[in-house]
Structures are given as structure tokens and as C-alpha cells.
Amino acid sequence: MDSCIVGQFQRLANISDKEISLLRTLEENAESYQPDVIIQHEDQPSKHFYTIRKGWAYSSRILADGDRQILDIFLPGHIMGLREIGFNKSTYRFVTLTQAEICPFPKARLTEIFNESPRLTDLFFLVIAREQSILAERIINLGRRSAAQKLAHFVIETKVRLGNTIDEFDLMLSQELLGDTLGLSSVHISRTFKFLRDRGLIERDGNRVKIVDLEALMEFADFNPCYLEQDVQWARQG
Amino acid sequence: MDSCIVGQFQRLANISDKEISLLRTLEENAESYQPDVIIQHEDQPSKHFYTIRKGWAYSSRILADGDRQILDIFLPGHIMGLREIGFNKSTYRFVTLTQAEICPFPKARLTEIFNESPRLTDLFFLVIAREQSILAERIINLGRRSAAQKLAHFVIETKVRLGNTIDEFDLMLSQELLGDTLGLSSVHISRTFKFLRDRGLIERDGNRVKIVDLEALMEFADFNPCYLEQDVQWARQG
DNA sequence: CGTGGGGTTGATTCTTATCAATTCGGGTGG
DNA sequence: CCACCCGAATTGATAAGAATCAACCCCACG
Numbered sequence: 375m376d377s378c379i380v381g382q383f384q385r386l387a388n389i390s391d392k393e394i395s396l397l398r399t400l401e402e403n404a405e406s407y408q409p410d411v412i413i414q415h416e417d418q419p420s421k422h423f424y425t426i427r428k429g430w431a432y433s434s435r436i437l438a439d440g441d442r443q444i445l446d447i448f449l450p451g452h453i454m455g456l457r458e459i460g461f462n463k464s465t466y467r468f469v470t471l472t473q474a475e476i477c478p479f480p481k482a483r484l485t486e487i488f489n490e491s492p493r494l495t496d497l498f499f500l501v502i503a504r505e506q507s508i509l510a511e512r513i514i515n516l517g518r519r520s521a522a523q524k525l526a527h528f529v530i531e532t533k534v535r536l537g538n539t540i541d542e543f544d545l546m547l548s549q550e551l552l553g554d555t556l557g558l559s560s561v562h563i564s565r566t567f568k569f570l571r572d573r574g575l576i577e578r579d580g581n582r583v584k585i586v587d588l589e590a591l592m593e594f595a596d597f598n599p600c601y602l603e604q605d606v607q608w609a610r611q612g
Numbered sequence: 613m614d615s616c617i618v619g620q621f622q623r624l625a626n627i628s629d630k631e632i633s634l635l636r637t638l639e640e641n642a643e644s645y646q647p648d649v650i651i652q653h654e655d656q657p658s659k660h661f662y663t664i665r666k667g668w669a670y671s672s673r674i675l676a677d678g679d680r681q682i683l684d685i686f687l688p689g690h691i692m693g694l695r696e697i698g699f700n701k702s703t704y705r706f707v708t709l710t711q712a713e714i715c716p717f718p719k720a721r722l723t724e725i726f727n728e729s730p731r732l733t734d735l736f737f738l739v740i741a742r743e744q745s746i747l748a749e750r751i752i753n754l755g756r757r758s759a760a761q762k763l764a765h766f767v768i769e770t771k772v773r774l775g776n777t778i779d780e781f782d783l784m785l786s787q788e789l790l791g792d793t794l795g796l797s798s799v800h801i802s803r804t805f806k807f808l809r810d811r812g813l814i815e816r817d818g819n820r821v822k823i824v825d826l827e828a829l830m831e832f833a834d835f836n837p838c839y840l841e842q843d844v845q846w847a848r849q850g
Numbered sequence: 851c852g853t854g855g856g857g858t859t860g861a862t863t864c865t866t867a868t869c870a871a872t873t874c875g876g877g878t879g880g
Numbered sequence: 881c882c883a884c885c886c887g888a889a890t891t892g893a894t895a896a897g898a899a900t901c902a903a904c905c906c907c908a909c910g
Binding site for chain 2: 386435437438439441442443445456457458459460461462463465466481482484485488489492495496498499500502503504505506507509510512513514516517518519554555556557596598600601604605606607608609610
């Protein structure tokens with residue numbers, strides 16, 4: 375249960391049994407998906423959020439010239455689509471990366487939760503703020519770092535988001551998807567992995583990524599984990 | 613009063629007198645700043661948000677190698693720092709671009725507002741979601757568009773955020789700051805303005821920017837205003 | 851009058867994209 | 881069990897886009 379939505383919230387703060395069962399209602403309607411399946415098309419009415427209980431997924435935008443930019447990488451316990459709360463039409467596409475269990479729930483359900491639990495209201499605010507911080511760091515990544523730093527930074531971020539306990543994990547994105555996340559071509563992702571391997575920072579075999587020298591890698595990527603570590607003092611008590 | 617924080621919220625939805633006066637409490641402690649003044653340093657304890665009542669400001673991160681990335685452009689009526697609600701230390705620097713009136717208020721004040729007004733709670737959620745959408749569009753901009761498209765897109769976005777009524781306005785960023793916003797060098801911003809001028813899309817004189825052919829510019833930049841136009845159906849009624 | 855900061859322009863270099871060919875590995879069908 | 885096939889990854893050659901460096905202009909301001 376550590377990776378479901380309850381786990382995500384418990385990682386932020388202590389929550390009561392009542393709040394736990396409220397959160398569980400968001401995961402009632404699980405649906406199973408194969409990899410590379412579109413969960414929600416862009417330009418479709420979007421009346422739901424989606425909790426991801428198992429597997430990986432991403433959101434992307436396809437541009438007029440056919441280019442693609444990936445916006446979010448969703449991991450278990452995360453909520454897909456929060457940023458579109460005020461829009462009737464989605465402008466992003468949600469796609470699975472692996473086999474996944476996805477639980478849609480109506481947007482209005484969120485307001486109900488706000489009504490029922492001030493504590494969860496605060497925590498949802500914290501969640502959306504954290505998402506924003508991740509986007510802000512990606513802007514820094516895209517705007518002002520080299521290809522190798524971008525990739526290194528992204529790998530470390532993913533490691534931390536996965537729980538930070540392991541220095542080896544499966545990165546479920548092809549090099550083309552990595553490129554579309556980091557604003558690079560797939561060819562250059564390949565070269566960049568080679569660059570990082572040659573410097574003894576990262577080993578890689580298929581999806582498997584092993585961080586060889588975490589300290590050097592963080593230094594190289596200018597990675598500061600602050601933006602993923604929130605404190606919850608400010609919130610109301612449960 | 614249209615450009616203060618009350619105006620921002622009224623643009624989203626109808627709010628009651630009680631809510632208006634709640635919002636006004638956020639603007640009680642106005643402070644005047646000259647241009648290019650640091651309002652909040654990075655790595656300092658951050659216990660406040662800031663409402664901007666007059667003028668322009670931005671947030672930025674300085675990287676290890678001295679490079680800078682600008683994350684937000686704050687316009688009157690916006691709230692600075694929302695994304696850092698869960699952090700005790702700021703990792704961004706807030707700086708004025710023009711003479712400005714800035715109103716700090718303690719973070720805890722937000723929780724109080726959540727307590728007092730469910731309606732405003734929803735709207736604050738909408739505000740932070742909208743900010744997130746702006747960041748997401750900048751990611752697309754940085755990741756997958758040419759320099760000229762980036763600049764064009766940013767100019768249109770700013771026009772819309774300023775109220776969208778005028779095709780001519782003062783863009784209060786030097787070319788160096790524009791570069792640090794869009795991940796380009798200041799020299800290249802200069803060339804890119806020339807490029808857009810040569811194509812009859814934008815005229816410019818000092819800070820003054822005139823959009824000559826909005827339709828062509830939007831087409832060129834692949835600009836879709838959806839992400840700035842929210843709908844508030846989902847929220848609780850005031 | 852200087853002086854200094856921002857903007858422009860040209861020449862050159864560097865990073866990354868693009869295009870093309872080749873390899874690798876996993877899955878399929880005979 | 882093997883031959884084949886396909887998609888992804890790798891590698892090399894070349895091109896494009898933007899950075900960098902340097903010179904110069906413009907002008908606001910003391």
C-alpha cells in the first residue's frame with residue numbers, strides 16, 4: 375500500500391483513518407491498461423482525474439509540426455490531470471508507459487473532499503505545489519543545462535521520486551521518450567548516455583539504470599533535492 | 613482595482629463581499645520597491661507570500677556556473693511564492709522589474725482563508741493550477757520550439773496576461789532577462805527580434821512591443837490561448 | 851562632454867539535430 | 881531449433897541553430 379495514493383499522502387503528513395478512507399474512494403474504479411495506451415486524448419472533454427496505482431504513465435502535447443513534448447512522468451500514487459481542474463477540455467494526452475492500473479474519478483469528487491476534510495484540502499494544495507516545483511526544475515533543466523546535465527538531473531529526480539532507497543532501477547522510457555521529455559533528439563540521448571558512462575557516472579543496460587557515483591552525478595547535474603522534500607508545518611492538523 | 617488581487621479572483625468567478633474583504637487583507641501591508649530590488653533571497657527562510665499590486669517582478673534561480681533561469685513573471689494581482697508553500701526555505705529569488713508595490717503576508721494566513729471560505733479555497737486551487745499550466749507551456753516552449761517561436765509565444769502570452777485588449781505594450785524585461793526566461797543568449801534575443809520584425813510580425817522600440825499581425829504571430833508560435841482561460845464550473849458556489 | 855549599460859552586428863565556435871547505415875535483441879512462424 | 885523480422889539503440893558524417901567573443905552604436909545620465 376506504500377505506493378498508492380494513501381502512501382503518497384502519508385509521506386507528507388499523518389492523516390486520520392477518516393481521511394485515509396476518503397482517499398481510498400479515489401481508487402475505487404481501477405482499470406487495467408496495457409503499455410502505450412492512450413488514457414485520455416487531447417481536445418476531449420475532461421471530466422475526470424486519474425489516480426495511478428500501478429505502473430508508469432506520462433502526459434504529452436503534440437505540436438503542429440508533429441513534435442512532441444512530455445510534461446509529466448506519473449508514478450504510482452500520483453494524480454493525473456490536477457492542473458486541468460479549471461478546464462473543460464484537456465490539452466494534454468495521457469499515455470501509459472507500462473502495464474498500469476489507473477483509477478478515474480470525477481473532478482467534482484475533489485470538491486467533495488475539500489468539503490469533508492480541511493486537512494486533505496491543505497495536503498492537496500501541497501501536492502499540486504510539489505508538482506509545480508517539479509515543473510519549475512524542469513524549466514531550469516531545459517533552459518540552462520547541457521544535454522548531459524539534463525539527462526543526469528532527470529535520472530536523479532526519478533530515483534528520488536521512486537523512493538530514493540535504490541541506486542538501480544528500470545527507467546521505463548525509450549530514448550525517444552527521454553528526448554521528448556528533455557528537449558533532445560533520441561540520437562543525442564544515446565550519445566549522452568555514452569558520455570555519462572564514459573565518465574563513470576551511470577551504467578545502463580536496456581531500461582536498467584545504475585547510478586555508479588551518486589555524489590559526482592549530483593554535483594555534475596547541479597541537483598538539489600530540496601524541491602522534492604516538503605515540510606508540512608503550515609497545514610492544519612488532522 | 614481591476615489589477616489587484618480581488619480583480620484576479622473576480623476574473624475567475626463571482627465572489628461575495630465577505631470574500632472580497634478576506635482577499636483585501638492580503639494586501640494590507642504594501643511596500644514600495646524600486647526596480648531591480650531583491651524582495652526575497654534564495655536560501656532564506658521563507659515565511660511569507662507576496663501579493664503584487666503594482667509593477668512587474670520575476671523569480672529566478674542562479675545555477676552553480678552563474679547562469680540564471682527565470683521561472684515566473686509576476687504581474688499585478690498575482691501571488692508570488694505559492695509553489696513554495698511546503699518549503700521553509702526559498703530556492704528562488706524574487707526581484708522587481710519596475711517600481712512596484714508588494715504586499716507580504718504570512719503563509720499561515722492562507723490556511724486561515726481556507727478555513728473561512730471554501731469558495732476561496734477552490735479559487736486558490738484554480739490559481740495555482742493556472743500557474744502550473746503556464747509553467748507547462750513554458751516547458752513546451754523551451755523543449756520543442758525554435759528561438760523565434762519561443763520569443764513570439766512569450767510575447768503573446770504576456771499580452772494575454774496583461775488583459776489581451778491591447779496589441780501594444782511595454783515589455784519590462786531587458787534582452788538579457790528575456791534570454792534567461794527563454795533559455796537563449798541576449799545576443800540571440802536581439803537577432804530574433806530582428807527576425808520577427810523582418811517578417812512583419814512584431815515592431816519594437818525600447819521596451820515597447822507592438823504586435824503587427826497577431827493572427828500570423830499566433831500561427832507562427834503555435835500559440836493556443838486555452839491554457840490561460842479557465843472555467844470555474846467545478847467549484848463550490850460562493 | 852565623458853561614461854556606462856543595453857542593444858546591434860559580424861565572425862567564429864560549439865552543441866545538438868538530422869540523415870543514413872549498422873547492430874542488437876526479442877518475438878514469431880516455419 | 882533456426883531463420884527472419886522488427887523496433888530500438890548505436891555510430892558516423894554532415895548541417896543547422898544558437899552561443900560566444902568582439903567591436904561598435906546609441907543614448908540617458910552624471
